Amino acid sequence: MHDFDFESPRTLTEAVALLASRDSRPLAGGTDLIDHMRTGRFRPALVVDLKKIPELTQLVTDSNGLRLGAAVPCYQIQASAEIRNHYSAIADAVSIIGGVQIQNRATIGGNLCTSGPAADSAPALLALGAICHIAGPKGTRTLPLDQFFTGPGKNVLQPGEILVEITCPAPVPMSGSNYRRFIPRNEMDIAVVGVGVSVTLDASGQTITAARIGLGAVGPTPILAVDAAKTLVGQPASDANYKTAGEAARAVTSPINDMRGTVEFRRHVTGVLVERSLREAVARARGESQYHAHVRIPCS
């Protein structure tokens, strides 16, 4: 690995100043950054560890919703009963990012800032209406997650800017969410297609009153499929309507051919996963299903 300096600031102000001062990279879990430095893709003169900054390491759920620090590791997110029960698409995503060892280090903030089109956390957070809170040399700013990504490996962050936390609105009654992906194995793989959805049902549990759909690995950035979600609003929660939404989602994809899948395959699977994910999110909204972990989660 190339030679670099290392700092581990305790405050956000200090971190912003360090990151703005020279050619630098922030470090959270390190599961992307350390590998990228090893292969020479990134050669920063300074690495700034963000894990000692309180704002980046808190996970709070209350009546205002979820505040998720960008440097909270996946295992801690998965261990939160509040996340599993009320923001379950996030629990679905963080429990399939890498294996146990990776989940013990990797963070949502890192997953978003690496900005891979196949990032598992992105479609889940898009579906849950996530907002990015950014601090930088010119102060703080917020923007919806669907405006954060600008291309493969690229996002809106300017030199010195840090993704501090992600917030999601509090879930309303009769709502549910799900993230799922297609991979040719059971575990330890990168999404060929990833789909996150959230739905809200009316009091009877039969009609969809609100929906959001996020898509991953089917375009240069994760995609918020606005028109596909619109087809569901005011409609009965039925297989026929899930299929219509799936068709509409296929229309906004622009996938590539690569070793993981062809354009045609990815487009087809997008629709299939949208249908399956809607079915699961509706079941969760009705209280008929819930997040299921493959690995028993230690109590937190």
Place this chain on the structure above:
Amino acid sequence: MSRKRVVTCTINGHEEQFLCEPRQTLLGVLRDTLDMTGTKEGCSNGNCGACTVILDGRPVVSCLVLAVECEGSQVETIEGVAQPDKLAPVQNAFLENAALQCGICTPGIIMQTQALLKDNPNPTEEEIRFYLAGNLCRCTGYDKIVKAVQQTAMTASASCQPGCCGE
């Protein structure tokens, strides 16, 4: 050249101090500075799990941890598993079940097994396979590893007192 740092941490219960550059990984320091070569280097990019150690109670791949991040941490490696005069039950179970051939993945898998059984003393086969999904083995086909983990769990539960692990 970046300034070298002194890092103080606890490794296998003993306080250690070492000098390292920021670019050195925990894996590199364990093997090259501290001569603790029980932890193996496989892929160096977090896919294979050969370099798994326990950092502050949780298994991590030491190739994706900078040594400077370990200031004040507790690190457990394969060197701390056996007693001075005898192997740990998990090591015996791996030998008795022939759960290794070339042995490169074994230290990582033993550490991951220790972490699994601490969280979940009686795992199902599915839980074992998912928990060990981050540890690749090119020799055994995994079945013998799963059997060794199951035997370790059974041995531990046979020797435990009623109520000692929530059963």
